[in-house]
Amino acid sequence: MNRERMEYFRKLLLLEKRELLNQMKRNNRFGLNNPEQDHELSSLDNHPADTATELFEREKDLALFYQAESYLDEIDLALSRIEQGIYGLCEECGRPISEERLEVIPTARFCLEHQREVRDEVPKGRPIEEEALDPPYGTKEKVRREQAGTDDEDIWQMVEHFGTSDTPLTYGRGIEEYQDMVVENDEPVGYVDETEGFLVTDLYGRERGFVRNRAYEEYMDQP
Ligand SMILES: [Zn+2]
Incomplete structure (x- = not known):
């Protein structure tokens, strides 16, 4: 990238930085400097919903603030790379990042190809033990689901x-x-086959009769 283009991006970044700083100042660091948002005298009142609203607003402000702050860091980083004369070069492969890309994202640190890699580094897989677990807890293929055991x-x-x-x-x-x-x-609870609920077996599993219990009544009542 020639000096002229480098200077162009430097101005672009400085403009971006000034706008961001103004924006942060304008809304009081996204409201974080306001002691309270909802203009109540105390947050210790009888309205838990108000406290929740306040908390939500705070968290939102905080998230916006951190987002703005990290963007500010990115801008400063890009500016220092301009100072070093390495602005616009991919941090991974060292090849020039396309100027079209830099126009849109002047803080870009990687070429398109390597940006994709950086993004894909974010772990999105499931815990490895799930491969060994049966559904619904794991991803292991459903085998013999209709087993009699618990x-x-x-x-x-x-x-x-x-x-x-x-x-x-x-x-x-x-x-x-x-x-x-x-x-x-x-x-049925406690047994698998309906007849098991009232059949009487001996120690060896031989059927010895049945009892007239609720399971028996229900079994006989079936159409
Ligand atoms: Zn690259």
Whole structure:
């Protein structure tokens, strides 16, 4: 990049910096210098919602402030690279960043190709142990789901009966009762096959008869 172009970008960056600083000053560092936003005499009042609003405003101000501050750092970095005469060169491969790109992002530190790499460095994968876990906790392929033993779904069903924070509204229309919301709520608890609920077996698993309990009544009542 020649001197002239370098000077052009220096002015562009200085302009950007001045605007940003003015903007920060104008709204009082995004409101962070205001003791309070909602003009109440004290934040210790009887309105927890006000406190929440105040907190939200603060967090927003803080986020905007940090964003502006880190942009300011980027501008300063670009300016120092101009001083060193290395502005506009990709920090990864050293090749010139296209001037079109610099027009749009004068603080760009990487060429398009390497910017993509930097961005992709952000870990977006799932924890590795999930590969070994069965769904729904892991990504391991669903194998033999219909096993008779106690699985995670059974465990969920057991604890779900004690109640969740779900309401019938969570599921939209078609739910008449709270009981309808639980997973397979008509499934027997404690046994798999319906007849197991009332068949009596001996120590060796041989069927020895049955008892007339609720499971038996329900089984007989079926159409
Ligand atoms: Zn590069």
